[in-house]
Amino acid sequence: MDLRHLKYFLAVAETRNFTQAAANCYVAQSALSQQIARLEKEAGAQLFxxxxxxxxxxxxxxxxxxxxxxxxxxxxxxxAALDALAGLQRGRLRLGLMQTRASSFDLVEVMAEYHSRxxxxxxxxxxxxxxxxxxAVLSGALDLAVVGLGPRQVPEGLDHRILAGDPLVLIVPADHALADRDVVHLADLPESHQLIQFTTGTGLRRQVEAAFARAGARALRLADDAAVxxxxxxxxxxxxxxxxxxxxDVMERHAAKGQGESY
Known part of the structure; x- marks a missing residue:
């Protein structure tokens, strides 16, 4: 079974369109169709x-x-393993990276150090x-991903390492009625109070929704220690x-350094 056939097969499976798949693979549609037909003949079954x-x-x-x-x-x-014999002098790293600008963990520093090495x-x-x-990590499409998930939310079959845990907070104007409190429950906010909604499916959105559920209402209890x-x-x-x-390894060292500086 030719690896090229599998690449063409996945391109069609992802796009559900032979013309687009051919364009993505930089081949003529007729050539791609012929290779898919050969793969179906080898497999002994129609694939599409x-x-x-x-x-x-x-x-x-x-x-x-x-x-x-x-x-x-x-x-x-x-x-990649063969590249490692040459001291990681060449190769490719497929990463899934969440946006961590609001986090204590700095991915930019990690990537800079890794690139220098x-x-x-x-x-x-x-x-x-x-x-x-x-x-995508589970399927093999990515080598590694940095995500906004808690340990219990990591899909079965994957390993995980916590790099940082940042508590969720409520940000209000200085003259807000809750501004003088040390601990705030979003349940205390008026029902008409508007909240910023994070993108559906993101790890941060799921953490917020889970905290809402623990509060037993459509409000986030920031006093909840698990709201992280x-x-x-x-x-x-x-x-x-x-x-x-x-x-x-570079990420873990940066995470350990950040945890040490937080004490």
Whole structure:
């Protein structure tokens, strides 16, 4: 089974469109269609159900999709392992990174140090909701991701390491009725009070919603010690490429340094 066939197959599976998949793979649509047909012949089953209006995976295609992702991820990891023999002088690191500007953990410093140590490693960075990036690590599409999930929210099959935990806070004007309190419950806010809503599916949005649920109302109890925005690295230790392991090591050292400075 040709790896190129699997790449073309996944391109069609992701776009549900042969024309777009061909463009993404920089090949003619006719060439891509021929390669898919050869893959279907080898597999002994039709992988896509095609009509004039849609392209859908068949049962065989749905079975092959996660396996194909794993196979291609293993090939990337094998190349990364060979690169490691040369002291990580070249290679690629596929990262999922949440936005951490509001966090005590500084990813910019981590990436700067890593690049200075391993300038030959190219970054391929993706930013998406935390659960999407964790799923991408699980499927092998990403080597490692930094997400806003707590330990109990990490998908089964992944390892995790907490890098930082930042308590959620309420920000109000100096003349606000609650400004003189040390501990505030959002349940004390008027029902008409507007709150900033984070993007649905992000780790921070889920932490806020979980805190609302613990408060037993549609208000966040900031006195709740569990109302914390976690910054967590998720990875599959069984498939961790050397470049990703080195990046994880740099993150852990920065996390330990930040925790030490907080005391």
């Amino acid at each position: 159900s095609r009509t004039s209006r849609s392209v859908r995976l068949t049962a065989a295609g749905e079975l092959l999709e996660p396996l194909a992702r794993r196979i291609l991820a293993d090939v990337d990891n094998a190349q 391993h300038p030959g490693i190219d970054f391929h960075v993706v930013n998406a909701p935390s659960f999407e990036m964790a799923a 925005h976690n910054v967590c690295a998720v990875y599959d230790s069984k498939r961790l490429a050397p470049a990703a392991a080195a990046f994880l």
